[in-house]
């Protein structure tokens with residue numbers, strides 16, 4: 001497997017080549033044309049787009065760019081994105097030009113963080129950085145899970161495995177597992193409790209526009225500047241657990257359940273809640289006039305992981321809906337609770 005970092009910035013995208021077939025790890029939206037030029041120049045067929053996690057710091061591919069690249073987008077099954085063609089499980093294997101790419105689920109920076117292992121190399125995303133690790137204070141972050149993932153999964157790889165991170169802010173390119181084990185100040189000689197304490201006191205500023213990037217990435221929106229309300233700008237949506245929602249739906253005062261996923265997700269693997277109404281997030285603004293008859297009813301927003309539905313809920317709140325509740329964890333949580341679905 002030939003590996004090239006092709007952004008030349010502190011936000012890294014890797015081109016993987018094997019026997020004329022290619023994969024991009026963590027492509028950045030604004031560099032699409034560069035990627036296409038490199039692929040054409042090298043005569044490569046792009047088979048896979050491998051995302052290590054739901055990014056908050058840059059815009060990921062949108063639907064038009066995904067179609068232009070024509071590759072299969074893969075992410076962990078916990079990813080909230082509607083643009084994923086193949087959802088990954090821990091220890092699953094992918095194939096590129098006859099070579100194997102193994103998936104390790106390494107939650108902590110985000111719930112959907114994975115590392116990709118292939119031919120003596122590991123793409124660590126924001127799970128393990130050179131001399132550092134990805135922050136765990138974004139939504140869904142978990143320092144304990146990250147410590148376990150790094151020390152038990154990544155550090156179990158052979159010492160000479162080359163580490164390719166998603167970021168480096170000091171001009172470094174790669175490291176090795178052996179080197180990180182002995183020199184990474186966040187892990188070398190640290191206990192899990194010490195790590196959790198350290199991560200809780202990093203005092204990092206919240207990056208500009210993180211919520212915009214996240215909401216665009218989670219929704220697959222086409223535009224960079226979409227006129228959606230930021231979830232943080234609005235009184236937080238009331239969350240509801242899957243089992244509590246199931247009871248509520250069975251009661252006489254049942255709410256309107258609005259599912260804001262794409263049609264293929266509504267009828268796909270996870271199915272949908274009986275009686276729920278499908279209004280994909282990108283069509284919600286246009287459908288508001290028709291939905292206005294429900295403004296005085298209780299409305300529960302539903303999506304895959306509870307992220308897009310938070311944006312959708314904020315849109316309804318802005319439009320004057322009286323009570324908007326968000327299904328916590330989305331259909332993934334509904335399925336995990338063993339509740340019935342329709343397809």
Ligand SMILES: [Fe+2]
Pocket residue numbers: 053054055056057109126134
């Ligand atoms: Fe990240």
